[in-house]
Amino acid sequence: MCQRGHPASQAVYREDCTQCFDSIDDDSGLNVCLTCFNGGCTGDRDHALLHFQRFGHPLALNIKRSRKPSPIAETEDDHYDTNTRVVCYKCCQDNVDVSSANFRLWLTEVKAWEQEFVPCEHTLCLDLNGCSLCDLKENLCFMAPLMSSAIKCNEERVDPNLADHLAHWGINLAGREKTEKSLTEMQIEQNMKWQFTMTSEDGQELTPIFGPGLTGLRNLGNSCYLSSVIQCLFDLPQFQNRVQLRKLADGILSGRYSRPDPDAIVAADSPETPNQKGLVPSMFKHLVGRGHEEFSTMRQQDAFEFLLHLFKLVNHGSFAVEQRLQCLNCSKVRYRVDEQDNLSIPVPVRRFSTESDHETSDQFQTVTFNECLDASTADEVVELSCPSCSSKSGFSKHDPFRSRWLSFLRQKEDKSYPDVENTESIFAPDEEVLCQLLTMGFPQPRCVKALQATGNSDVEAAMNWILLIWTTLTLMIHLRPKVKEPQQDSAKVLQLGEMGINEQHAKKALACYKRPLKGFSTTPARYQLRSIICHKGSSHYVAFVRKTPPRADQPTWVMFNDEKVVRSRTYRR
Incomplete structure (x- = not known):
């Protein structure tokens, strides 16, 4: 055995297994x-x-x-x-x-x-009648917490006569009671007691459900944001199969720990079946919050910020959003592609009208997901100065999802304005060498590419580059088998032509659109809402996840309120 070399902050895993959630409360320990x-x-x-x-x-x-x-x-x-x-x-x-x-x-x-705290000569021989360094008898400062720190010893020491020392100034330590709570204590107490509408609209208690994928997470104190995000993410197959999260995935998805708490005391107003005990995600919280200024603490955090932090840790995939800016004066455009790992969309708020114009209704109209997407990708006018025409009339901004072929066709048709940020990187060919290549009969774009590839060296190097590339391309064209282009719907080609896209580009776009997308057998791909995170009050989160409970044919909404997992029969939108 090796009992030496352990640091003072060595972690001891004495609550649960490091590979699963079996704990010291199990029969075998x-x-x-x-x-x-x-x-x-x-x-x-x-x-x-x-x-x-x-x-x-x-x-x-x-x-x-x-x-x-x-x-x-x-x-x-x-x-x-x-x-x-x-x-x-x-x-x-x-x-x-x-x-x-x-x-x-x-x-x-x-x-x-183990660190042992003992008294020292300075706490045992403490003189309360005057200053220890001078003859002053008044305005004395006595620093004596429950575990005092002796300044001369530069170590933490115990004052065995602390009650007597405080009684010298009329402080009765035994009779003191704590009457106020800190903000952290109040938040933890509220989270531990919060029920979050655990009853339906008709007043009946929501029924706890158990099974695979229906395992709750115990509140560690202000950790409801973590539990809500985890329950939503582990409903997705992409997170269920990640090796880095296998312990948490096994605990939530296996169903071994989704059972009624045997130690729960059922009260008269409690449901017939008690809620489950819930898993303790303390190791996971320490892992994902290690080194972070906020998530390593016990304070309440924002669920969305924690979701973005978790995406960075697990190297989650991203998607591209294309920004299109068009000058309102010269109609020239500029494109920029941004990689995103989340999409924030506005939700239109429309209240129902009331008979009285001075009163507002508490009921809201139904909003579809398509309306939210349309509002997110709608055009907006931004105030910018055009570097091409120097106009200050503004730009029309459009941020759709990036489509490779449609983006290529739009950029082919649009006239782009110069990028002020990248003007220094524009290649300038040697005019003398360029004129010599043009007199030989080579096309100007190919001459410019040859000079850029050869670094404006000389005519011979540029001519050799052109002949080599030209020969290679000619050979590839002769060897390429001729593929008969499929016939496209003339009405769709005409419709794209009305948008300003020529016939050749429109046919290519329609041919690519018929190919199935990766991951989907049919197009267009349709998405379904799987989970929601709700924020109630000022410091509590719960999650609603669409799941199919055991012995059920249709999926339903399940509410995860920390360790409480119940079937949500009705909910307010």
């Missing part, structure tokens, strides 16, 4: 490796044994926790009885005798790692 402090389950999958087979660490501490029959307790630890025993995989012993001298020596070394 959890084995914590005494070499690297890895936590491994001892149930059917036995990740603790796999850890020994891979790394050869023989000793482990088995921790098993059971709930006390009496519900009266002040803290969370008072609810449980914890039993421990030492397991040796190399000797195949389930209960190693810890009274041996070697093992007592090892426990002594472990105890030496």
Whole structure:
């Protein structure tokens, strides 16, 4: 065994398994490796044994926790009885005798790692009648928190007579009560007690459901934003199959942990079936929040910002959005393509009209997803100065999704204005060499490309480049088999022609449109809303996900409120 070399901040995984969500509350408990402090389950999958087979660490501490029959307790630890025993995989012993001298020596070394706070001479010999450095008897400052820091010792020390020292100034420490809560404490209390309309509109309690993909996540304190985002993402196959998130995916999708909480106390106003206990995503939160200024804390965060942060960590795919700017004066255009990993679309808000013009209705009209997309891609006028005509009348801005062929055809037909940012990178051919190449009968565009490829060297190098490329292209054209172009609908070709696209480009675009898109068997591809994240009040998130519950034929909306997973029969849009 190697008991040395562990840093002071060495993590000990003593709550749940590092490979799954089996915990110390299970029947067989959890084995914590005494070499690297890895936590491994001892149930059917036995990740603790796999850890020994891979790394050869023989000793482990088995921790098993059971709930006390009496519900009266002040803290969370008072609810449980914890039993421990030492397991040796190399000797195949389930209960190693810890009274041996070697093992007592090892426990002594472990105890030496723990920081022990003791009093010092400055706390034991504290004089409260005057300043310790001068003769001043008034306006004294006494710094004595519950665990004081001795300035002269430069270490944290314990004041065993703290109550007497405070009583010297009339402060009764035993009679003090905390009457106010911090902002973090109030947010955690609200999140832990928040029910978020756990009843339907007719007043009936929503029924908890259980099964694969219906596993809740316990609130760690202001972690509802994390739970809501995770439940929505793991409904997508792209996230279910990621190796980096296999522990979380196994816990949510397997259904092994989606069962009623056996320790729940059913009250008279509670549903017949208690809610599930929920998984504790503490390891996942530490992993994704490590090094981040906000997500590494216990403060409430924005769910959308966390979603973008998670996309960066897992290297999620992106899509292209094309920006088209057209001058309102000279009609010249400019294109720019931006890579995006999310799409923010406006939702039109339309209230129902009322009989009285001075009153507003609380009911909103239905808005379709197509209306939102149309509003997102609609033209808008922006105030810019045109570098081509120097006009300040503005530009028409259009941001559609990038289509390779339609974008190519539009750019062929449009007249582009010069890009002011890239004017320095425009190639300028040698005029003397260019005139000599033109007199030889070569086309001007090919001469310019030859001079750019050869670096404006000389006529001979440019001529050789042209002849080489020309010969290669001619050979490719002769060897290319002739493919008969399919006949296109003349009405569609005419319709594209009315948009300013010539006949040849219109036929090519229609031919490409008939090819099926990648990932879809039919076109156009249609999308369906799968999940929603709702923000209630000032500090709580819940998720609605479209799922098919067990023994059901049709999908329905399921609400994930931390560890509570219920079927949402009705919901307000």
